[in-house]
Amino acid sequence: MQIGMIGLGRMGGNMAERLRRGGHEVVGYDRDPALSDVGSLKDLVERLQAPRAVWVMVPAGAPTRATVEQLRDLLSEGDVVIDGGNSHYLDDQRHAADLGTRGIGFVDVGVSGGVWGLQNGYALMVGGEDEHVGRLMPAFDTLKPEGEDGFVHAGGVGAGHFAKMVHNGIEYGMMQSFAEGWELLEASDVVTNVPDTFRSWRHGTVIQSWLLDLLVRALREDPDLADLKGYAEDSGEGRWTVQAAVDHAVPLPAITAALYARFASRQADSPAMKMVAALRNQFGGHAVASAEGQTARGADSPGADVAPPPEADR
Numbered sequence: 001m002q003i004g005m006i007g008l009g010r011m012g013g014n015m016a017e018r019l020r021r022g023g024h025e026v027v028g029y030d031r032d033p034a035l036s037d038v039g040s041l042k043d044l045v046e047r048l049q050a051p052r053a054v055w056v057m058v059p060a061g062a063p064t065r066a067t068v069e070q071l072r073d074l075l076s077e078g079d080v081v082i083d084g085g086n087s088h089y090l091d092d093q094r095h096a097a098d099l100g101t102r103g104i105g106f107v108d109v110g111v112s113g114g115v116w117g118l119q120n121g122y123a124l125m126v127g128g129e130d131e132h133v134g135r136l137m138p139a140f141d142t143l144k145p146e147g148e149d150g151f152v153h154a155g156g157v158g159a160g161h162f163a164k165m166v167h168n169g170i171e172y173g174m175m176q177s178f179a180e181g182w183e184l185l186e187a188s189d190v191v192t193n194v195p196d197t198f199r200s201w202r203h204g205t206v207i208q209s210w211l212l213d214l215l216v217r218a219l220r221e222d223p224d225l226a227d228l229k230g231y232a233e234d235s236g237e238g239r240w241t242v243q244a245a246v247d248h249a250v251p252l253p254a255i256t257a258a259l260y261a262r263f264a265s266r267q268a269d270s271p272a273m274k275m276v277a278a279l280r281n282q283f284g285g286h287a288v289a290s291a292e293g294q295t296a297r298g299a300d301s302p303g304a305d306v307a308p309p310p311e312a313d314r
Ligand SMILES: O=C(CO)[C@H](O)[C@H](O)COP(=O)(O)O
Pocket: 086, 111, 112, 113, 114, 168, 171, 233, 234, 235, 236, 237, 238
C-alpha cells in the first residue's frame, strides 16, 4: 500500500525502510531535508493518492499535536492519520475527535522494538475503529515481527497507546529488578562470576527475556558498567502509568518504585535524606556526615548538642 511517513528519525526512518522492503510505497517527510522525500507536509499530502494513510512518528506532546493539526487542514474526508509515537491516550481521543470533524480517521499505535525493529519487526498495539484498522493491515503485517504474536488491535481510539503505556511501565519494573539484582550480586563476594551468572540465566529460567539478553550484551561490552554514570532519564510513559494507576486506585508499588529510582538517580545528593539525617541527629544525637563526607556531629562526637526529647516522646 502507499503510506506517508512523517518523522524519519531512528524509529520512523527504520519503519519506513521496513515498509519499503516489504513492497510498500513510502513517501517520507522530515524537517531535515537530507532525510525527506518532499519539501513540506503539503507536498507529502499532494504526493499521496486518496484515501490517504499518513503515519506520524514525531515526539509525543506538542510536536505530535502540531502535526495532527496541520494534517487536519491538509487531508480530506476518508483519509486516516496514524500516530505511532509514544503519545498519551487522552491526546489520541482529542485528536480522533478533532480529525473526525472533517471525516478523517485516526488510529493510535504503540510501537515497541527500538533500534532492533528494522531487523526483527515491531510489536504493534493498535487502537481505533475496525474500518480504519482493517485498511491499514497490509502495513501492520509488514511492520510486525514474523509469526502469530507482536500485533494486537487492543480496542478503540487510545487503546493502543494505553497498552503501550502499561507495557513501558512493566519495562520499568523489569529493568529495575534486573538492575537491583546485578547491584546485589556485585556487592557481595559470594558470586565471583557475575556476568556468567546472568548469561546462564538466559536459558531454562523463569526470568529469561530480551531484557536479560540485552543486560548480558551490556556487561559483555563493559563488565562493570564503568563507562556509565548511574543516571537514568524517563520519557513520560512511566509517569503516565503511575498517574493512570492513581486515577483507577490500582496499587503499582514495583513500577512506582522503579520510576522514583530514576528520579533519585538524577540527584547528586538527596535533600530528603539530609532531612532524615538531621532529624536522627536532633532526636537521638545520631552521627551525620558533613557535606564534605566527614562525620560532623554525633552522639559520641565532641560538640554534640542534642536537646533531650520531652519525657513522653522518649
Ligand atoms: O518505548 C520504548 C521501548 O518500549 C522506549 O524505548 C521507551 O519510551 C523509553 O522510555 P523511557 O525513556 O521512559 O525509559
